[in-house]
Amino acid sequence: MNDSSAAGPTVRERNERRIFDAAELVFARHGYRGASIQAIAAAAELPKSNVLYYVGSKRRLYVALLERTMTRWNTALSDISEEDDPATVIEAFIRSKMALSQTHPLSSRLFANEILQGAPFLQETLAGSMREWVESRAAIFRRWAEQGRMDPVDPVWLIFLIWSATQHYADFEAQVIGITGQAQLGDADFAAASDCLCQVILKGCGLTQA
């Protein structure tokens, strides 16, 4: 029974998943230092020793969790090309980012906590693959502007604008809930917020929705 494809998940796979999910919950809320293995073990309903048996150390668990998040985000983002329609691309960008905020808020908060700490474990990622990703998109945005297909808006700050506005609904959910007075954010809220963001940002870039 070593094969997960034929006989369900291995004991290791099942427990690692429980631990990862529990760790994401605790790290997202309390940050790296504020989280304790004891709390993670309690959330995973496993003894502390068992957690350490699988993950080795707190640091390794945290780094592995960050890597899982970054790869998950990478695969969720589609590539674009200069020939695409600007409005379509930017709207899809906003909506897919907002969907991530709704489906994976803990990942977003984990990342936010890491950045708040000064990104000690993500320095190379930021200056490496993330910078490349931003610059490749920015180059296309710039060409669109040169061709008069959209307003000349600094593309890097536009990307930051979209990132921040969409992540806000994951990272600052407690604030949104407290101010709007709702019990929690539902599908309708995310849909309406997405519509509002698309409306303002597309028009702000001189684009009309498809």
Place this chain on the structure above:
Amino acid sequence: MNDSSAAGPTVRERNERRIFDAAELVFARHGYRGASIQAIAAAAELPKSNVLYYVGSKRRLYVALLERTMTRWNTALSDISEEDDPATVIEAFIRSKMALSQTHPLSSRLFANEILQGAPFLQETLAGSMREWVESRAAIFRRWAEQGRMDPVDPVWLIFLIWSATQHYADFEAQVIGITGQAQLGDADFAAASDCLCQVILKGCGLTQA
């Protein structure tokens, strides 16, 4: 020499200020649980016992720090009225919020950390004075839209958009720096980002800059 007005700050005033500033630094980076009094004392260059002598407990220090931040923000925000010009008001709102991100990034990160934890100490503030503040502004925005003075944009989400986009440059400074490759954000960066935000958001709301 008990009077601060005539003979400079009291010993108490001076030390409390050192402690508050040090605590803001540590809490903003590591959150409530992740921060330690030892680390705060080291940053304040005081013995741990001396810190506790002044502030009583970690919890009290944290709450007092949050309160200092909230009142500081409240005083920095100007009131608006229905008769004001929408474009002028929203542009001033964006620029003053961005200025706060530049001058008080630690306060912004402290607040962000509190929200990420689920706002355990700011629940009443969110559902109380902050909600009132948002709704009073939202009411004016709505009337502007009814009068055709701006596009019908959901005002609450517009406020969230402005908050998130401006706070981003304080809370996620490490990400902005890592991706842009700069050593740090300077006046020119904040000015350019503010211009970009005003350009996109004002146009996105159907407004033209004054």
Place this chain on the structure above:
DNA sequence: TAACGACTTGACCGATCGGTCAGCTTTTAC
């Protein structure tokens, strides 16, 4: 000078931290 309140701090407390390890049970392989 004596006394007082504000300030200072090292020593210490029980609790919890991340992590190790020995010894146990269960599963797998032959």
Place this chain on the structure above:
DNA sequence: GTAAAAGCTGACCGATCGGTCAAGTCGTTA
């Protein structure tokens, strides 16, 4: 059937946590 491998966990380690306390120092006032 049996040995090896994998999984499990209570007991324990030194370090650090938030917080207390007693014994000071210090400047001011009477």
